[in-house]
Amino acid sequence: METLSLLASGFTVALTPLNLSLLFAGCFVGTLIGAMPGLGPVNGVAILIPLTFAFGLDATSSLILLSAVYFGTMYGGRISSILLNIPGDEPAVMTTLDGYPMAQKGQAVDALALSGVASFVGATIAVIGLSLFAPLLARAAIHFGPADYFALYIMAFATIGGVAGVDPRKTLLSALIGLMIATVGLDPISGVPRYTGGNFHIYDGIEPIVALVGLFAISEILMLLEKHIKDRVGAIRVDGWMPSLSTILSTKWAMVRGSLIGFIAGVLPGAGASLGSVMSYSIEKQASDKDGTFGQGDPRGVAAPEAGNNAASGGALIPMLSLGVPGSGTTAVMLAMLISLNVQPGPLLFERQPDLVWGLVASLYMANVTLLILNIPLIGIFTRLMAVPTWALMPIVAAVSFVGVFSISNSVFDLEVMIAFGVIGYILRKMDISLVPLVLGLLLGGDMERNLRRAMSISDGDWSILLQSWISITLYVLTLAFLALSVWLAMRSNKRGKSRRFEA
Amino acid sequence: MTSTRLLAAVIFVIAAVYTWYGSTYSVAFGDVLGPSVFPVIVGIPAMLLSGSLVVFPGGGIDWPDRSHLFRQAAAIAVLLGYAWLLTPLGFPIATFGLIAALGAVLGGDPLKSVVLGVVMSLALWVMFDQILGLPLAFLGSIFGG
Incomplete structure (x- = not known):
């Protein structure tokens, strides 16, 4: 009951004219970003963060905008999967398997509508889960001391790279590079300048927002330039939007199963939306593929991964808000924004700023309804805008990134830092080093060091304090188990000679 | 490797x-x-x-061939040029250069890229400066703006 009254007060926050218009704008922009091949949730959210700063939005409004964009990209990603056979973003890869064949059979309208409904079901189940479980997790996390937080951060770094066959050395190295960058600037406790080379621009440290726009948006342009850009095959035409209701109803269990699996994948650290949709699809295939119709346009093969990736993206907000540890790349980027606005996510957030948490939850319920309308009756807008070619899209993306970063502080130095991080990001991506752990290290580094030093002050320099509580021991054991699992998976997939990355 | x-x-x-x-x-x-x-x-x-x-490198890197490396270098040059010229030239002119040049580097038809640059630089200026209220200089410092 307490949850309901908190939620009601959340709706009063979410229903202010400013927050409502941000919500609608975010849903629209998000669906568009998701639908455009080449722009995924991480890049989309990263580009928009500097703009929320430039406009001076408060933390609640910024978070509402970015979460609406995040949810929107998850809805939008399916559109190009179904019509072009090109996933609009990484989590939508699985939707191509049955979505495109359905469209080829002339059922494009059904495929789009049922995946829209599946997205709605998945995301709504996730938001209900968020309303119920996030406060519980936050209540448990209040018992964490400084040493336990240090252990939690170690676990976050070890797990954020995901389990899916990437070399775990590279994931950890990426996190360490992020931590190295985080120590640049004045030491927060003693005031000693570290690694500044006397350059006063970086006494305050590297601004994470500037770095991550470079890492994600600018490096994406460099990635695009290394391929020969060719014209895409024409999209399958869509006439009308009225789907056949019986097709949608026939997939209801696939949607529910996909949502639950995706939600669990989203809450777990390091899994995220891509793994959510992969797991939902493969489990649905095992459960329902009796006649071998999966892969040839089976509606259940469209419903399950779409419900899964949307549920996972909602689930990923839970550890981010209640522990301050993001479960996916996009939530890591959102964490960057909150930290830059001096909002420290974690258990105390639920006590100190209930308006922010419950305002966000309330607007996510409304975002889902908005997105359902945008993505079924108004789908025509996006199928037209999707035709914008890459050569025209990316320069505009670059210009918007520059506007955002430049208007934070009108500093040319920031723009140079952004470009430099674009090049660094490109080189690391070429080395198959995921950028998400780096961002996490850059963000959490300061806090991690403070917690370590606080713990050591309490113990007067005795390192055994790090292993004195059951919470931290449990966390270290989980971390080791996870690392052992990912090393094992990496060796196995090395044998198969195949590796795939899951970041979003 | x-x-x-x-x-x-x-x-x-x-x-x-x-x-x-x-x-x-x-x-x-x-x-x-x-x-x-x-x-x-x-x-x-x-x-x-x-x-x-x-x-133990554990996997090599496929670098792009020379013509694509050249395109990437050109793109970085365009981005750096934009960073340095934004204040002197003002937003619309610098952004026109950025969009037109990047469009061409990305393989767009040069004429179409120029048209896109003209349209989008003005559209972005109107959207950010006039509608959304984010101050972006119309004329840069060399024009006394």
Whole structure:
């Protein structure tokens, strides 16, 4: 009951004219970003963060905008999967398997509508889960001391790279590079300048927002330039939007199963939306593929991964808000924004700023309804805008990134830092080093060091304090188990000679 | 393989220099751990991991061919040029240059890229400066703007 009254007060926050218009704008922009091949949730959210700063939005409004964009990209990603056979973003890869064949059979309208409904079901189940479980997790996390937080951060770094066959050395190295960058600037406790080379621009440290726009948006342009850009095959035409209701109803269990699996994948650290949709699809295939119709346009093969990736993206907000540890790349980027606005996510957030948490939850319920309308009756807008070619899209993306970063502080130095991080990001991506752990290290580094030093002050320099509580021991054991699992998976997939990355 | 080794070696050297510098920071009193321990805790594993990538690279890199490398270099030059010319030229002119040049580098038809640059630089200026209220200079410092 307490949850309901908190939620009601959340709706009063979410229903202010400013927050409502941000919500609608975010849903629209998000669906568009998701639908455009080449722009995924991480890049989309990263580009928009500097703009929320430039406009001076408060933390609640910024978070509402970015979460609406995040949810929107998850809805939008399916559109190009179904019509072009090109996933609009990484989590939508699985939707191509049955979505495109359905469209080829002339059922494009059904495929789009049922995946829209599946997205709605998945995301709504996730938001209900968020309303119920996030406060519980936050209540448990209040018992964490400084040493336990240090252990939690170690676990976050070890797990954020995901389990899916990437070399775990590279994931950890990426996190360490992020931590190295985080120590640049004045030491927060003693005031000693570290690694500044006397350059006063970086006494305050590297601004994470500037770095991550470079890492994600600018490096994406460099990635695009290394391929020969060719014209895409024409999209399958869509006439009308009225789907056949019986097709949608026939997939209801696939949607529910996909949502639950995706939600669990989203809450777990390091899994995220891509793994959510992969797991939902493969489990649905095992459960329902009796006649071998999966892969040839089976509606259940469209419903399950779409419900899964949307549920996972909602689930990923839970550890981010209640522990301050993001479960996916996009939530890591959102964490960057909150930290830059001096909002420290974690258990105390639920006590100190209930308006922010419950305002966000309330607007996510409304975002889902908005997105359902945008993505079924108004789908025509996006199928037209999707035709914008890459050569025209990316320069505009670059210009918007520059506007955002430049208007934070009108500093040319920031723009140079952004470009430099674009090049660094490109080189690391070429080395198959995921950028998400780096961002996490850059963000959490300061806090991690403070917690370590606080713990050591309490113990007067005795390192055994790090292993004195059951919470931290449990966390270290989980971390080791996870690392052992990912090393094992990496060796196995090395044998198969195949590796795939899951970041979003 | 070789380029992974080379880049890992570069990271190793950076981590080593980082650790060495980090170990020199000190304060006289008041702080049990001091500013140097955390950089050392971070730097040494970074040296170990990058060192292990030098020895066992675990996969090579497919670099783009020469013409694509040239395009990438051109794109970086355009971006840097924009960063340096934004204040002198003002938003619409600099942004026109950015969009038109990047459009062409990305393989768009040159004429279409120029048209896109004209339209979008003005549209973005109107949207951000006029509608959304984000101040962006119309004319740059060399025009006395």
